[in-house]
Amino acid sequence: MGEEKRLNKKKNILLCVISIIILCVLLFPLFWIFVTSLKTEQEIFRIPPTFYPHKLNLGSYAAQIETGDFNMFRAFGNSFIISIGAMLIAVVLAVPASYAIAKYRFVGRKTMLLGFLVTQMLPVSVLLTPMFIMFKGMNVYNTWISAILADATLGIPFSVLILKNYFASIPKELEEAAYIDGCGRFKAFIKVLIPVAKPGIIVCAIFSFLYSWGDLAYGMTFILDQKKRPITAGIFNFMGQYGTTWSYLTAFAIVTIIPVALIFIFMQKYIIAGMTSGAVKG
Amino acid sequence: MKTIKRFFKHENVGILFALPAFVYMLIVVGYPIISNIVLSVQDVTVRNLARGTKNFVGLNNYIVLFRDEVFRLTISNTLKFTVYSLLFQFIIGFALAVFFNKNFSFAKPIRGLLMIPWMIPMTVTALIFKFIFSTDVGIINYLLHSLGIISENIEWLTNPNIALGCVIFANVWIGIPFNTILLSTGLTTISQELYESAAIDGANGFQRFIKITLPLLRPTIESVLVLGFIYTFKCYDLIYVMTSGGPVNSTHLMSTYSYKLSFEMFDYSMGSAAANVLLVILLVVGMVYLKITMEGEND
Numbered sequence: 088m089g090e091e092k093r094l095n096k097k098k099n100i101l102l103c104v105i106s107i108i109i110l111c112v113l114l115f116p117l118f119w120i121f122v123t124s125l126k127t128e129q130e131i132f133r134i135p136p137t138f139y140p141h142k143l144n145l146g147s148y149a150a151q152i153e154t155g156d157f158n159m160f161r162a163f164g165n166s167f168i169i170s171i172g173a174m175l176i177a178v179v180l181a182v183p184a185s186y187a188i189a190k191y192r193f194v195g196r197k198t199m200l201l202g203f204l205v206t207q208m209l210p211v212s213v214l215l216t217p218m219f220i221m222f223k224g225m226n227v228y229n230t231w232i233s234a235i236l237a238d239a240t241l242g243i244p245f246s247v248l249i250l251k252n253y254f255a256s257i258p259k260e261l262e263e264a265a266y267i268d269g270c271g272r273f274k275a276f277i278k279v280l281i282p283v284a285k286p287g288i289i290v291c292a293i294f295s296f297l298y299s300w301g302d303l304a305y306g307m308t309f310i311l312d313q314k315k316r317p318i319t320a321g322i323f324n325f326m327g328q329y330g331t332t333w334s335y336l337t338a339f340a341i342v343t344i345i346p347v348a349l350i351f352i353f354m355q356k357y358i359i360a361g362m363t364s365g366a367v368k369g
Numbered sequence: 370m371k372t373i374k375r376f377f378k379h380e381n382v383g384i385l386f387a388l389p390a391f392v393y394m395l396i397v398v399g400y401p402i403i404s405n406i407v408l409s410v411q412d413v414t415v416r417n418l419a420r421g422t423k424n425f426v427g428l429n430n431y432i433v434l435f436r437d438e439v440f441r442l443t444i445s446n447t448l449k450f451t452v453y454s455l456l457f458q459f460i461i462g463f464a465l466a467v468f469f470n471k472n473f474s475f476a477k478p479i480r481g482l483l484m485i486p487w488m489i490p491m492t493v494t495a496l497i498f499k500f501i502f503s504t505d506v507g508i509i510n511y512l513l514h515s516l517g518i519i520s521e522n523i524e525w526l527t528n529p530n531i532a533l534g535c536v537i538f539a540n541v542w543i544g545i546p547f548n549t550i551l552l553s554t555g556l557t558t559i560s561q562e563l564y565e566s567a568a569i570d571g572a573n574g575f576q577r578f579i580k581i582t583l584p585l586l587r588p589t590i591e592s593v594l595v596l597g598f599i600y601t602f603k604c605y606d607l608i609y610v611m612t613s614g615g616p617v618n619s620t621h622l623m624s625t626y627s628y629k630l631s632f633e634m635f636d637y638s639m640g641s642a643a644a645n646v647l648l649v650i651l652l653v654v655g656m657v658y659l660k661i662t663m664e665g666e667n668d
Binding site for chain 1: 383385386394399408471472475476486489497499505506511545547554623632643663
């Protein structure tokens with residue numbers, strides 16, 4: 088702020104060093120559980136603590152595959168199915184809805200928009216009990232479907248609000264050119280507008296996935312069968328059962344973070360785009 | 370048939386595109402909201418849920434709720450949790466936004482990496498901080514020990530006087546990236562020339578911050594705080610995993626207490642009533658958010 092465009096060399100180095108210190112402090116908790124997940128249980132309790140595993144122990148990860156009781160890789164698979172399902176519903180429904188809200192002034196448009204905004208503010212506890220009773224009535228209680236249906240409601244309003252802006256920024260001429268070429272409204276939407284809005288759609292897909300991946304309340308409340316539960320619910324159970332076996336718990340946490348880390352590494356620009364849109368959950 | 374066709378001819382064709390998403394939300398979210406209100410004026414517990422006998426009890430659940438000392442405690446806990454979380458994550462987030470707005474080589478990549486805590490599932494964050502704050506193996510106790518600040522390990526999460534502070538600490542960690550990135554974006558929209566001409570007029574850094582940055586950033590600050598309020602006020606997973614509301618209810622928020630009433634004590638109607646109180650507060654504050662977002666949608 089107020090600084091000249093280019094900093095001199097000394098100041099540049101100083102700021103770079105400070106920024107690395109900030110990074111280390113803020114991301115220390117993540118480094119710490121990663122290191123802990125590679126230690127033996129005895130080493131975790133050693134004082135002073137070791138800042139890297141003196142004896143590398145991959146047993147905490149391997150134990151999960153061997154004992155069927157709390158198989159975190161199965162829970163990982165469950166989470167994956169649930170998150171992909173919820174993501175697909177959210178994207179398929181939100182793309183046309185946001186296009187309509189951006190491009191057409193139809194009856195009830197504002198009410199719909201208001202509705203999507205309000206659903207973003209709902210506390211999960213308002214929905215849990217009625218959803219629980221509803222899913223029991225629909226016979227989807229204790230299946231992946233219940234969590235998929237509920238998790239999709241996290242992604243839809245976010246996606247509608249983000250994509251509305253993407254579609255609004257597409258010039259009208261593009262659509263009109265498609266009409267002149269003989270496309271109908273639906274064809275123009277699919278052939279012309281969707282490809283142009285692709286970056287926005289990717290942002291929505293990523294965030295819908297992340298919201299579902301991070302969900303605990305729905306997965307835990309609607310799915311009781313240990314074999315079908317998502318990984319977040321698995322961790323919670325595991326904490327209840329094994330309390331302070333930190334080597335196992337931190338390994339569990341690291342496995343849960345893997346997809347998040349991969350998304351971050353390969354799709355960082357979409358994450359930043361989504362977060363700066365102002366529609367994101369804080 | 371003709372009338373229907375004409376209705377959907379021009380702008381109203383949009384309804385066809387928007388309807389699937391809207392109907393989905395109406396069924397999966399709208400219906401539960403209504404049935405939650407109905408539930409809160411009935412007496413539905415696990416004992417009579419199966420039988421289907423639902424007695425109408427009017428506002429009785431709400432009266433019982435407000436007489437419940439624990440519920441009143443959860444209101445004050447929720448307020449404290451929200452205000453302190455917002456305060457710290459905003460101040461730290463703002464400081465980082467200003468810092469990373471400077472034009473040094475690592476600014477962009479490191480600011481990007483700082484977003485990671487926001488993306489991590491809350492359950493995992495809760496586990497991380499439970500570990501860090503744990504009495505015997507916690508790194509915080511070790512650090513304070515080795516710096517000579519404490520002589521005996523502090524029971525962070527099992528002492529009712531400080532447990533709420535610990536969950537606030539964890540929540541601030543989650544919230545910093547969100548504040549940093551939004552405020553950063555806001556800062557980049559302020560023209561550098563403004564600062565330059567103010568500097569020529571003799572304004573120092575602090576004056577420039579007060580007179581230029583803050584007023585021009587006001588819309589961003591408003592939306593950061595309102596969104597932050599909404600998502601902090603209804604926070605659930607973090608508390609539930611880290612402390613489950615304990616010790617002696619000292620970290621119970623309205624959201625976790627409502628869950629406890631419904632799914633641990635199986636008093637569905639009381640849980641619904643508690644959730645509705647939470648919802649009303651959120652909607653009142655959310656009006657500001659709605660106003661900000663709906664502006665420019667007036668055509």
